[in-house]
Amino acid sequence: MITAHHLKKVYQTGEIRQEVIKDLSLEISEGEFISLVGPSGSGKSTVLNMLGCLDTPTKGDITINGSPITGMNRTKMAHFRGENIGFIFQSFNLIPVLSVYENIEYPLIMIQNLPEEERKSRVLTLLEEVGMLDHKDKTPDKISGGQMQRVAIARALVTNPKIVFADEPTANLDTKTAHMIIELMKKIQREHQTTFVFATHDEKIVSNVDRLITLVDGEIVADQRMNK
């Protein structure tokens, strides 16, 4: 479903040139639940952003669901991302002036011709699924961090993406809430066959993954499939 071949990423900031990813190849199958671990600065976010169409590699090719995404122009890529990919961020990135319901509904505004009833039904189903139906009219400042991340998960899923990337989704949460968030993502992966790829520092919270990819200095140093 995702194939990345010989990815290279160089950041150029003024005079400083930093080769963060040198030569990374990776294949991800449909429905996998993958954790990308590694020390700070090892390139986890860079890899997620490239696979998730938020950034482009300096060199190399990425194909998602048979579509070559490297080479797409920005508009085409944004469109592709909107239809195929969900994102969850460390800092939740909810819109403060919108209610929980409206935050989840927001990505659907980008999808034209979606009947009002379908829109409403998707949002309500997800609110139920992430356990936030009772809080649907609150603004983000009235709910806890764990609840904000539940809303962000629902928002990432509302477009029915086949792939969800999560960048340190539990970093701002206590250990118990972090476990609950991972369990929730796992449940959604089981029920919807959504592919999840999440980056984390914390190997303790990844006991439930199918596959653990370890990155050091922009290179995959281990790629383990976990037996259950």
Ligand SMILES: Nc1ncnc2c1ncn2[C@@H]1O[C@H](COP(=O)(O)OP(=O)(O)OP(=O)(O)O)[C@@H](O)[C@H]1O
């Ligand atoms: N937009 C950018 N411009 C310049 N350098 C960048 C940029 N983004 C990341 N870097 C550098 O690339 C390296 C890898 O960063 P990246 O955020 O991908 O690592 P990470 O493993 O996700 O780290 P962390 O766990 O701290 O989030 C770091 O040295 C970082 O400073």
